[in-house]
Amino acid sequence: MTVQDAQDRPVDDALVARTVDLAARNVDEGGKPFATLLVKDGEVVLEATNQVSQTGDMTAHAEITAIRRAAEQGITSLEGYEVYVTASPCPMCLGALYYAAPDRVVFAVTREEEGEEYEDGGRYMTLATFYDELSKPTGERNLPHVQGEADDATEPFRRWTAKNT
Numbered sequence: 251m252t253v254q255d256a257q258d259r260p261v262d263d264a265l266v267a268r269t270v271d272l273a274a275r276n277v278d279e280g281g282k283p284f285a286t287l288l289v290k291d292g293e294v295v296l297e298a299t300n301q302v303s304q305t306g307d308m309t310a311h312a313e314i315t316a317i318r319r320a321a322e323q324g325i326t327s328l329e330g331y332e333v334y335v336t337a338s339p340c341p342m343c344l345g346a347l348y349y350a351a352p353d354r355v356v357f358a359v360t361r362e363e364e365g366e367e368y369e370d371g372g373r374y375m376t377l378a379t380f381y382d383e384l385s386k387p388t389g390e391r392n393l394p395h396v397q398g399e400a401d402d403a404t405e406p407f408r409r410w411t412a413k414n415t
């Protein structure tokens with residue numbers, strides 16, 4: 251499927267509503283207000299919610315949880331899948347989705363709409379600043395991020411390439 255085809259395909263609003271309902275139910279269960287559906291050929295293959303509060307795993311956002319559940323079912327690429335999410339993904343989940351490479355992401359609310367109702371972030375970022383952090387040079391990011399030295403630090407990469415090409 252081309253990017254344009256994915257962009258033009260009609261959105262299933264019933265699935266958008268299901269994502270919102272699932273997120274609301276997760277709040278009732280003590281969780282954060284985010285859910286994800288993995289959809290193939292219009293059918294929901296699996297659903298997941300943000301599990302950060304329930305598990306203490308800081309990376310257990312709904313999208314990441316869905317990708318992990320998919321892997322447990324033997325789904326190791328999201329080509330051919332659509333990912334329905336409550337809110338336009340945070341940079342962590344967006345990064346994960348670039349790796350997982352679904353055909354497209356369908357979101358119920360923009361991050362601006364989310365930000366009007368919900369405070370997200372930590373000591374280095376907020377919902378409003380997180381995306382801009384990524385475009386800053388390494389030394390200017392709020393999260394200190396510096397390079398150390400090791401002898402032949404690129405050796406693991408050469409080893410992998412030698413073994414796999």
Ligand SMILES: [Zn+2]
Nearest residue numbers: 311340342343
């Ligand atoms: Zn996220």
